[in-house]
Amino acid sequence: MANLPNVVILGDYEHALRRFSNWDKVDRQCHITIHHEPLHGEALYEAVKDADVIVLVRDRTPFNEALIAHLPKLKLFLFTGKRNGTLDASALISRNIPVACTPGGPSKETTTELTWALILGASKHLVRQNNLLHSGGWRDELSVPPMLSGERLGIIGLGSIGSAVAKVGQAFGMELVTWSPNMTTKRAAAQNVKSVGLEELLKTSKVISLHLVAGPKTKGLIGAQELAMMRSDALLVNTSRSALIDTQALQDALAAGRPGQAAIDVFEIEPLPTNDALRNIPNLLTTPHLGFVAEPVFAMFSKGIVDTLEAWLEHKPLPYPFEP
Incomplete structure (x- = not known):
């Protein structure tokens, strides 16, 4: 397990992502950690400092240039949906780190x-x-x-x-x-x-x-x-x-x-x-930000994450590249 890529998933408050896709292939080739509670500051850094891949559920976890600069192992950044208002995507792009998203669903x-x-x-x-x-x-x-x-x-x-x-x-x-x-x-x-x-x-x-x-x-x-x-x-x-x-x-x-x-x-x-x-x-x-929270939406998020990770592991083009 030590030599497998570290994939850290943040913001799965609903414990939903595992329920809607088959993760078996990704599990065999990655070490996956899913955080269900909000993380900030030092706790957030400790969670992602050794990550090869970071996955965000929507824009629940802000990532700025300063934090991104302290992630030397990072090779892929992925977020669910088509838009993320709290991510400094330019800081990733300037380091040639691929940025991907997923379909947003209904x-x-x-x-x-x-x-x-x-x-x-x-x-x-x-x-x-x-x-x-x-x-x-x-x-x-x-x-x-x-x-x-x-x-x-x-x-x-x-x-x-x-x-x-x-x-x-x-x-x-x-x-x-x-x-x-x-x-x-x-x-x-x-x-x-x-x-x-x-x-x-x-x-x-x-x-x-x-x-x-x-x-x-x-x-x-x-x-x-x-x-x-x-x-x-x-x-x-x-x-x-x-x-x-x-x-x-x-x-x-x-x-x-x-x-x-x-x-x-x-x-x-x-x-x-x-x-x-x-x-x-x-x-x-x-209500606790339920606007986009629905089974079909999270099914699309989950499938998009799995599809992207499988493509990345197989060195294939990312299915949903982020377009600034």
């Missing part, structure tokens, strides 16, 4: 599903109603929830996921409006959605759902000023990236009751610390 579809699970769960107060029944109760003052039909759904970002979310909103009989930094009236109309200014969207929408890529133009897009514009009965939903919202401003706004509710699946620090205030805000529905 992650957009499952994120759409979760978005609507959050919208419906929050607007119908499902967690509260479930807890009420578990405690022996029946109904309370929140047992007369609003309807979504006829209300305005504001979609910030009308890409693949935003467009899919819009179709469900239309099926529910909602009025659809959208905004993004590069939105056009023609593009919105192609999805049967009305393009409006950001201020109008924030002031008039019952549900506001974020579906933008976090970048220089969108980081901190929703801050104290934007939150204060929202209706007191509005629901703000984020299944995209935490950087789109100023987290402290959101906490303050929810305490003040504008918007009335929020539902989020993404956080600045993940996993969310056990003592984080976001865990205990009564008008905030939270």
Whole structure:
């Protein structure tokens, strides 16, 4: 075993990768270590310092240039999905270390599903109603929830996921409006959605759902000023990236009751610390970054990892090379 390549896999929180592919061939030719818990700092370095191959599940484990520079044995770097926002890929490329990825699977579809699970769960107060029944109760003052039909759904970002979310909103009989930094009236109309200014969207929408890529133009897009514009009965939903919202401003706004509710699946620090205030805000529905987490997605991740490792071991072209 000592002479076999060391393969270190990081971030398999769900213990899922082994379940969806046949790893026998790779196991015979590699020494594989899978870390299921988050690693940072010295613990992360100790885990990867002797690695010939590093595999990341999504962007759960940041890798910067400084860390990469201290990995002299590294020969291949692989991450699941097509994009990784916390990896300094240029530091690997400059050292001629091959970088590969995997197919992403139906992650957009499952994120759409979760978005609507959050919208419906929050607007119908499902967690509260479930807890009420578990405690022996029946109904309370929140047992007369609003309807979504006829209300305005504001979609910030009308890409693949935003467009899919819009179709469900239309099926529910909602009025659809959208905004993004590069939105056009023609593009919105192609999805049967009305393009409006950001201020109008924030002031008039019952549900506001974020579906933008976090970048220089969108980081901190929703801050104290934007939150204060929202209706007191509005629901703000984020299944995209935490950087789109100023987290402290959101906490303050929810305490003040504008918007009335929020539902989020993404956080600045993940996993969310056990003592984080976001865990205990009564008008905030939270899920542990489940947007892309689904069996078909992890099956694609697992197969992509195995296919890539087998190709690398056999000195064949990598099936899914990363394209910067």
